[in-house]
Amino acid sequence: MKAWLRSVNESIKPKFMPGGAQAKWFPIYDAIENFIFSSTHKTTNPIHVRDSIDIQRIMVIVWLAAFPAMFFGMYNIGNQTLEYLTLVGSANTNDWHHVLINLVGYTNDSFISKMWIGAVYFVPIYAVTFAVGILWEILFAVVRKHEINEGLFVSSILFALSCPPDLPLWQAAMGITFGIVIGKEVFGGTGKNFLNPALTGRAFLYFAYPSQLSGDKVWIAGLSDTGITPEGFSGATPLGYAAEGGLQGLTDNFSWLDAFLGNIPG
Known part of the structure; x- marks a missing residue:
């Protein structure tokens, strides 16, 4: 199979090479080729360290x-969301995410349900981010005639x-753009570049749409739909208990597993 793919x-x-009919699309071809096959370029000079690692693998x-x-x-998104829904006595938060969630259904104490709810919120954001980002990478690679970088x-x-x-998908597209x-x-x-693209996009959203990127409602999925504000947490920190x-x-108040998973405050 591999030999057949290589021959094709x-x-x-x-x-797609210079002078070919589809030469302008070489960056896209090169990205697909590098994704499927390992590089055929090998070091032969003895002064070099030989390794299979390249920027793609890194x-x-x-x-x-x-x-x-x-x-x-x-x-964690699913866990916090189900805890919130139980608190307000609601079956859903009346947004489009729960149209998808209800296709499968959920129970409040199910690990699978928590993962499913979290995926319904996270995967669309990541899919839009990746799709818009790769479009910009392809555009600049084609115009500048260089390879598409796996960064x-x-x-x-x-x-x-x-x-x-709860980030709107159009804001995710604007941020990564x-x-x-x-x-x-x-x-x-x-x-x-001297700026980190991910953090630059995140900073842009923070200053452009501060009310939707910060505050007491944005980090629990669906919290802004009902206008309920979570109460603050007050109490001794783990170091206070230890002192x-x-x-x-x-250990009487927290388990090592809670500390590892991040389920404790402070």
């Missing part, structure tokens, strides 16, 4: 490294993870 690739490759590894945070974030994998997931769950275009491409692209009762005082 080699047969169409001349069309970016993909960093992208995959963000997955645990992504999955926990989805779980978008990292920028897109970091940007999406930094956004609140600002981050890619103003934060990176205007300086010449990857390696020439009063030592390790025993700490």
Whole structure:
């Protein structure tokens, strides 16, 4: 199968090379080729360190490294949302997310339900972020006639993870657009920018739409729909318990698992 794919690739490759009929689309072809196949360029000079790592693999590894945070974030969105719905005695928050959620249904104490609710909120934001970001990357790669850089994998997931769950999708598109275009491409692209595209886009949204990016309602999905404001938390911090009762005082109030998962305040 791999040999057949390689032969098909080699047969169409001349069309995308300089002078070929589809030469202007070479960046897109190159991105697909690099995604499917490993590089054929190998180091032969003995003074170089030989390794299979290249920028594509590095970016993909960093992208995959963000997955645990992504999955926990989805779980936490679902966990907080179901706790909120139980508190207000509501079956849903009357927005389009719950049209999708109700297609599968949910129960308040189900891990799968919490993951599903979190995915319904997070995945659309990430999908829009990635789609808009890759369009800008392709556009600049075609115009400048260079390869599409895999850094978008990292920028897109970091940007999406930094956004609140109720973020309108058009704002996600605007944010990543600002981050890619103003934060990176205007300086010449990857390696020439001094701003982080993901954080640049996030900062743009924060200052452009502060009421929807900060405050006491944006981090629990659906909280803004009913006008209920969560009460603040007041109490001793884990260090306070430890100072009063030592390790025993700490473990009497919190478990190590709670500390690891981030389910405790302070």
